[in-house]
Amino acid sequence: MRPAQRLAVTAHARQPHPGDEALDLRWSPDEARFSAPLLEHVWTGLLRCAPAELGERARHYAVRDPFGARRAAPVLSAHFGCRFTPEHVTVGAGTTGLLHALACLAAAPATVLHLAAHHPDLPLWARRLGARTVPPARSVEEAAARAARHTPSLVLAERPAVDGTLCTAEAVGRLADVLARTGDGDGLLVVDESYACYGGPQVSVAPLVARHPNLVVLRGVSKGYCAGGLRTGFALASPRATARLRNVAPPLAAGELGLHAALAMLAEGDVFAGLRARVAEVRPRFLRMLRAAGCTVPVPTPGEGDGNEAPWLPWTVVADDARTRTVLEHRRILGKEVCTVPPSPALLRLSVPLSDERERAVTEALTRRG
Structure with a gap:
């Protein structure tokens, strides 16, 4: 099967029509x-703006905050109960857009390691760019053992994974430590928490970013919030990892109205x-x-x-x-x-x-x- 046919979104498109x-x-x-009351609350507040103000929002070209970081950092800090500065935040076109950018960091001659019960998109994109992928691990603990052997440039872990398993924060920290000790110490651990929103901000490993400079945590508003059409995702990482991500992530990827709505939803807490x-x-x-x-x-x-x-x-x-x-x-x-x-x-x-x-x-x- 050609790689483009194996991406998660194309797999969804192949699903049969259920019939009556x-x-x-x-x-x-x-x-x-x-989630409907929250969305109604957010959009009602936005629509209370005068038409001229809405038009101004739509026209706003955020060249002074091209990655949405200055606007998102205070909201994300309050949401997760830990301090993030703009240097910790990159806003992208959903978690999918951020994963695609991160795949660019794993271009040849890099090595990518991921877990088996995960979406295949990032490893497929990385392989197209010439990266080598090693056999996937069955758990975060097994990924740590393989990372010590293969010295990957990037490890992808979904939390929870598509099979419903949720690795512990302690396991994530140990894997980040293993990566920091292997190779040149620049290997990134990317934790996709798209599904973690259901458990509330308290289950996130976002606070670990302060202790692990090679950790990147992804969040979005597609799952749970049922607002995937906003195409707004957030990457939380150390300033050094954020700088690496912004070297490959497109600026101005999040629309102004979508970013405003997504931040308004996160501001409501759990x-x-x-x-x-x-x-x-x-x-x-x-x-x-x-x-x-x-x-x-x-x-x-x-x-x-x-x-x-x-x-x-x-x-x-x-x-x-x-x-x-x-x-x-x-x-x-x-x-x-x-x-x-x-x-x-x-x-x-x-x-x-x-x-x-x-x-x-x-x-x-x-x-x-x-």
Whole structure:
């Protein structure tokens, strides 16, 4: 398969149309109701501006703050409860845009190491630029051992990963320390926390940036906030790592209105308590029904007692095996293929039904006999 066909976004585009009778659990349309009040609040405040002021915002060309850092740093400091200066912040066109820029730092003759249960985009981009990729690790601990052997220029870790596993902050710190001791000490550890917003700012490793100059933490507003169309992402790193990133990241990548809205949402703090409460209520029932219906649910299952799992994610994973496929196809349930690479097993992602209507539909489908 050509690299462009293996990117996460093109994989989504290949997903089949569900049809009128299928129960589509690839996405979480009912998740949006939890973020809708916040979005309405943000946009209502913006629309209260006079038309001339809105026009001025749209015309503003932020050449004096081309990476959005001066405007974002105070908001991000308050959000994560630690001090960031503009020299710590780079704003890009979503986390995807920032990942693409970081791939440029891994051009030939660099070596890239990533974890198996991760999106493939950055390693694919890096390979196009001539970088060497080593076999992916199954955990952050294994990545630390491989980093000591291969001296990579860049290590990518998603937190949580697409299979729902959440490495600890201590493990991230140890991996950053290993990278600092290998090679010339310039290896970067990139932690993509796109999914971590569900757990609130308190679960982030962003405060570790102050202690690990080779750590880059990515955040955005696509997941949870349901505002991916704003195309606004944030990279938090030491001044030295920030300078390296800005050498390859395009300036003025975030639109003015999108940046304003994204910062307004982050300024509200942890807004996902209600969503976490609903996930905690529904998810155990959902997992029990999946198992009872015959689906292969990996053990340990996210949220069921393992300290390395993220119980607040509004989705779970099941094995993409013949048994599970048969169960889901018989009940006309669609799951999303997870973009992972070996040795990670093939997985399907199923959204937790959050609305009463979707939970009733899921219950009817999974408990159906015959």
